[in-house]
Amino acid sequence: MIKKFFLFLLFVVLILVGIVLFNTFRFQPNQQAVESVPAPELTETSLQHFQQALSYKTISYGDPSLFDSSQFIGFRKFLEATYPKTHEVLSREIVAGYSLLYKWEGKNADLKPVVLMAHQDVVPIEEATKSMWTVDPFAGVIKDNFIWGRGTTDDKINVIAILETVEKLVIENFQPERTVYIVFGHDEEIGGKGATTIAKLLKDRNIAAEFVLDEGGLITAEKVPGMTKPIALLGTAEKGYLSLKLSVSLPGGHSSMPEKETAIDVLAKGLNTLRGKPFEPEFSEPMHGLMQSLGPEMPFVQRMAFANPWLFKKLILGTYSQSNTGDAMIRTTMVPTIIEAGIKDNVVPTVATAVVNFRLLPGHTSDQVIEDVKKKIDDERVNVAPLNKNVSEPSPVTPINGFGYQKIAGTIKKSYPQIITSPFLVIGATDSRHFTEVSSNIIKFSPMIDPIGFHGIDERVSLESYKTALWFYEQLLRDLQ
Numbered sequence: 001m002i003k004k005f006f007l008f009l010l011f012v013v014l015i016l017v018g019i020v021l022f023n024t025f026r027f028q029p030n031q032q033a034v035e036s037v038p039a040p041e042l043t044e045t046s047l048q049h050f051q052q053a054l055s056y057k058t059i060s061y062g063d064p065s066l067f068d069s070s071q072f073i074g075f076r077k078f079l080e081a082t083y084p085k086t087h088e089v090l091s092r093e094i095v096a097g098y099s100l101l102y103k104w105e106g107k108n109a110d111l112k113p114v115v116l117m118a119h120q121d122v123v124p125i126e127e128a129t130k131s132m133w134t135v136d137p138f139a140g141v142i143k144d145n146f147i148w149g150r151g152t153t154d155d156k157i158n159v160i161a162i163l164e165t166v167e168k169l170v171i172e173n174f175q176p177e178r179t180v181y182i183v184f185g186h187d188e189e190i191g192g193k194g195a196t197t198i199a200k201l202l203k204d205r206n207i208a209a210e211f212v213l214d215e216g217g218l219i220t221a222e223k224v225p226g227m228t229k230p231i232a233l234l235g236t237a238e239k240g241y242l243s244l245k246l247s248v249s250l251p252g253g254h255s256s257m258p259e260k261e262t263a264i265d266v267l268a269k270g271l272n273t274l275r276g277k278p279f280e281p282e283f284s285e286p287m288h289g290l291m292q293s294l295g296p297e298m299p300f301v302q303r304m305a306f307a308n309p310w311l312f313k314k315l316i317l318g319t320y321s322q323s324n325t326g327d328a329m330i331r332t333t334m335v336p337t338i339i340e341a342g343i344k345d346n347v348v349p350t351v352a353t354a355v356v357n358f359r360l361l362p363g364h365t366s367d368q369v370i371e372d373v374k375k376k377i378d379d380e381r382v383n384v385a386p387l388n389k390n391v392s393e394p395s396p397v398t399p400i401n402g403f404g405y406q407k408i409a410g411t412i413k414k415s416y417p418q419i420i421t422s423p424f425l426v427i428g429a430t431d432s433r434h435f436t437e438v439s440s441n442i443i444k445f446s447p448m449i450d451p452i453g454f455h456g457i458d459e460r461v462s463l464e465s466y467k468t469a470l471w472f473y474e475q476l477l478r479d480l481q
């Protein structure tokens, strides 16, 4: 009997190993066969234009009273003066005060238009970090093969690379096959009212775009473990955004004769309980796509795991959850960001509140998260409600077999040698999230390589990135059939 059982067990194990190996060897690359064409060298003028663009302090402050309209008007005038042919041939509208919408009429009116996006605004330089910068963040310094400054990576590289390319093509009398809309929002970093208004405008004009391309993904030549080739990560979805206010009201009083439990105690317990019950990790659709695209390019062990997620799910999720960015790719995250209670050291406050920020995986909804949070805390005394109206549901997922994804992935392969393209989930928020009613094919990708200092100190992008970005947009616009 024992022998029979042992033989049966051996049989099961052999079958399992067989399936795993079969899947692993059958796991073939899903990459387009496109040869790259070397990018032309950067010209002195294209570099100067990028440097000049960085000198405008188009800053989005948290405090709206600090908004400096003259910088945005100056930047707009700079664009007009620097790209005169573009402003002659393309129509341009100024929307929501400072956002820009260009239209470049295509040859073939039967083809759906495309939308290229970037944003003019940049994040401020924190007072405490000013002295930590190696260079003046608004001087457009070129040093050590990098262009340095606030906005280099986020997102003036795209504004300038798009306009440099359009200007070059317009001078050649080139006309794109499809109509091209170019959208430059002015307040992406603080919610994107500009982009929202433009999206609504396009929708009201019944414009359905074949695809929308905005920032979000990038090229990484060094950051994916196990990979020897560079990778282009194309965002095919974006996480949702929700902040909840947790509040507790209990009778306060004098601190000399305290109650057994105060509002602060109950709130702290609630927060602690919530943090102790994170949302379950899972594979979203972009994550499945990433495994399908990168898996076949990886060394045997990783390839085997990615080829058999049904068996190695726990292992893969466990590995991802070890780093903060990895964890954010596989989970609806939550973190307390504000906590408030008390006004005087000898008074027990009657109200204690906290704000917890959530980033939702595709497939989750804000309503469901609110319900889950209440269940996790399981204390009626803790009131849970949305902090404000700034809630966005996770974006729909762009299909990777559609025209938009395939066209952009193919263009990346043309523009950068030996690159592997893969979908991925964008953890932050971009202006393109407002465009879901304009197109169901939204791709989030900036053609730059391993940028440094995003939103931080010594923000910079390599000259190689700028060269690649110019080449990418040129090839994309030339081939929009």
Ligand SMILES: [Zn+2]
Binding pocket: 119, 154, 155, 188, 215
């Ligand atoms: Zn940005």
